[in-house]
Amino acid sequence: MFRKIAVSLLAGVFLFSAVALFAGGQAEKARAADVDYTDNPWTEGQDLSGKTVRIFGAFVDEDARRFxxxxxxxxxxxxxxxxxxxxGDFESLITVRVEGGSPPDMAAFPQPGLLSDFVKGGQVIDLNQWFSQDYLEQQYDQSWLDMATMDGIMSGFWHRANVKSLVWYPKKAWDAAGYQIPETWDELIALSDQIVADGGVPWSIGIESAGATGWPGTDWIEDILLRIAPVEVYDNWVEGKHPFNSPEVKRAFEIMSEIWFNEDYVLGGTDGIVLTPFGDAPNALFTDPPSAWMHRQASFIPAFFPRGVQVGVDADFFYLPPIDEEFGRPVLGAGDIYGVFNDRPEVRALARYMTQGISTKAWVQAGGFVSPHADADLSWYPTEADRRYAEIIANADTFRFDGSDLMPGPVGAGSFWTEITDYVNNYPNVNLERTLQNIDNSWPGR
Structure with missing residues (x-):
């Protein structure tokens, strides 16, 4: 008897579940039927529901979830x-897929130089064929459009940015010392001298990064070059049309050297620069008292701060000041540019969406993300630091991408790193012109 009751109850449960599942499915279909998939700003009146767009990129884990x-x-x-x-193997896999004839619809490139290779191969769609110049100028500052223009085509669209032109400092100790934020390079040097006079060390610098040792130094050179030469010089330089062994690039090295090789300015001297891992370099700001007072590094560096250090409370930052007034307030940064490989209506629709600030809103609100879009609202940013990153980019007279990431691998991820490391290691017994010529000689095709 018990078994029959149990069987009957079980059957009832299955029947109820089946009915509920059917009803749920019908309700879902009803809800879907109520949606007008043509009523949106992106599909140009077409119903493209059920279509799929595939994107391949390098970011994973939490960044992928936020995307x-x-x-x-x-x-x-x-x-x-x-x-x-x-x-994590994006760089190699995207090449295999594109060259093998099975590219994704879109790919998110953290290094525009790799996208440029596909542009040269004629494998990337020119977005000028999809969007008018007026539309693109409404979505992005001209600097972003300039950086996306490769070999005469609009090679992609930008969707994420970060800022490199920052100097970090220990906020509480800084405020207690009464130091002021420098607005010019001369004021930055005067502040460094004041810190020395007060018995402190102005700078903590570290370029050690295993096989990539030297890369933080390339950022210094790029930031300085943007402040002392026309942007056309920078653009031609990263393309190999303007040599390293030139008056402009040489001057950038000399200005950097005035800080790096001043024995009173840098914690640990030249040995400290070469031997200190880049992620450990900011730690000197947070000893009591600070072992050093300033550290130039990008907006990602708080991830390397000691546990418990809060941006805006224990640490803060300022914009790396301009040098020559005529070149305004340039900003060095990086970001993700999306190249498009397949032309279908649903891919065009997604590209239109992603060229608009609304496509970044959820990620911006999650924190740690800066939108390059002109219509991204500052109120979306969850912290004061995030808003300030965005304002620095928005107020830049010129924004340019990390130069070494745009150069061919043998230079940007090779000789530029190694030669700047050797330059520091061997100073003062080193010839700067020889260093610069060595980098020029490594450029492919020369």
Whole structure:
């Protein structure tokens, strides 16, 4: 008897579940039927629901989850499915896929130089064919459009940015000492001298990074060059059309050297520069009293701060000041540019969405993300630091991408790193012109 009752109850449960599942499915279909997938700003009146766009990129884990959340507005409005795949082996795999004839619809490139290779191969769609110049100028500052223009085509669109032109300092000790934020390079040097006079060490610098040792030094050179020469010089330099062994680049090295090789300015001297891991270099700011007072590094560096250090409370930053007034307030940075490989209506729709600030809103609100879009609202940023990053980019007279990331690998990820390291290691018994010529000689095709 018990068994029959149990069987009857079980059957009832299965029947109820089946009915509920059917009803749920019908309700879902009813809800879907209520959505007008043509009523949105991105599909140009077409119903593209059920279509899929595939994106491949280098960011993974939490960044990938935040990206997917930022796509929800588009997916709900259009019914288009957006599938993102991230891989730490992006650089090698994207080449295999594109050269093998099976590219993703879009790819997020953290290094525009790699995208440029595909542009040269004629494998990237020119977005000037999809969007008018007026539309693009509404979405981005001209600097971003300039950086996306490769070999005469609009090679992609920008979706994430970070700022490199920053100097970090220990806020509480700084305020207690009464130090002021420098607005010019001369004021920065005067502040360094004041810190020395007060018995402190102005700078903590570290360029050690295993096989990539030297890269923080390349950022210094790029930041300085943007402050002492026309932007055209910078652009030609990263393309190999303007030599390292030139008056402008040589002067950038000399200005950097005035700080790096001043024995009173840098914690540990030249040995400290070469031997200190870049992620450990800011730690000197947070001893009591500070072992050093300033550290030039990008907006990602708080991830390397000691546990418990809070930006805005224990640490703060200021914009690396301009040098020559005529070149204004340039900003060095980096970001992700999306190249497009396949032309279908749903891919065009997603590209239109992603060229608009609304596509970054969820990621911006999650923190640690700066939108390069002109219509991104500053109120979306969750912290004062995030808003200030965005304001620095928005107020830049010129924004340019990390130069070494744009150069061919043998230079940007090779001789530029190694020669700047040798330059520090061997100073003062080193010939700067020889250093610069060595980098020039390593440029492919020369």
């Amino acid at each position: 997917n959340r930022s796509m929800e507005i588009f997916k709900e409005a259009t019914g288009i499915n957006v599938v993102y795949e991230g891989s």
